[in-house]
Every structure is written in C-alpha cells, then in structure tokens.
Amino acid sequence: EDQVTQSPEALRLQEGESSSLNCSYTVSGLRGLFWYRQDPGKGPEFLFTLYSAGEEKEKERLKATLTKKESFLHITAPKPEDSATYLCAVQAEGGFKTIFGAGTRLFVKA
C-alpha cells in the first residue's frame, strides 16, 4: 500500500540555523512527489513537484531533492516566517489519488 512517513514530527530552529526535513515513501510507481506548506487554520500551499530520482527544485530558502525512496526539504538560513507545517505527498502512476504524510511542524525562533 502507498505510504508516506515524515520526520521529525517537529523541529525547532534558531533563525539562520539550516536543517533538513525527511519524507520517506513507498509507492507502486511514482507519478509525482509534492511538498506543501500549511499555516494554522489554512489550506496547504503548493511548493514543489518532483518527478524522478535525482531531481532538485529550489524556491527562496527552500530546496527539495528526490531519491527512489525519500525526499528531503532543505531549509537554508530560515527566518521566523518560515514557521509552518510542511507536508509531503505522493501520487502513484495510473491515478490522481494523493497520499499525504502527517507533516513536520517547523518552528523558527528569532
């Protein structure tokens, strides 16, 4: 069965302290792996789609990478406004059902 596991559950960083979030997945043929940001009480906001192992994408202080079994979201020199829950999700080939992980709650302290 398709599954997504994110770690850590929560991460506390000082402003400027770079780190990485992990997303491990099992899927029967990957159509795409997605990263979203979610602020409290709001819907998820799309960040990236990755399609194949070795692919990387960047947006401001965020960089997402993909291997055959996991994806990392690297956060460089984070700011307090980066505090949010980061969600990882996968879609399998042959359909558009999207499976989400439970997310990593990121807290960045000034």
Place this chain on the structure above:
Amino acid sequence: DTGVSQNPRHKITKRGQNVTFRCDPISEHNRLYWYRQTLGQGPEFLTYFQNEAQLEKSRLLSDRFSAERPKGSFSTLEIQRTEQGDSAMYLCASSNRGGTEAFFGQGTRLTVV
C-alpha cells in the same frame, strides 16, 4: 480572487443532522479533490472528480458521505447523519489536466456536537 473557494468556512451541527459543503475550483481546472484533515495529521484523500465524473473514492468513505460535481463546475460534499467522529477540516483542491500541481481552498471546519 481566482483561487479555490470553499463555503462555509465553519459549520457547527448537532449529531445526526445532515450537512453540505460547497467548493468552487479554479475555473480552468478539470480535476477536483476532497480531503479530510484532523488535528496533527496530513490531509486524507476522500474522492476526486475529472470534470463531472467521480473517478475514485476512498474505501474509508462511509455511505453517509456523498459528493457531486454537476456540469464539471462546483462540487458539493454531503455528510448524512453526522457523528462526532466526522469533526474535522474538509479541504477541496483543484488541478489542471496535468494534475500534478493542486491548489487548495481554505477548508470548511466541521464541528459535530
């Protein structure tokens, strides 16, 4: 605002009552998804439409839940005979033909008392 719109934003209902939520997707998007999210968890897939056709439905979805998308435009999600366990945030998302970049609405928060 051309984003995904969900109404109402909040709904409080008594156990046993029926509720209906509406989602208006981004106009050119032909795919529409419904998810349920509880505190501390990621969104859980419920169902998805391509145009007016409901192509996939989670086996976790009981027969108390039904969704429609008449004419491939807006969609409604109805929950009959609500239970306390139905309390959650109900999220709608839409995507274009490529389907790999979905945009979410702000959700409808349901509280069953």
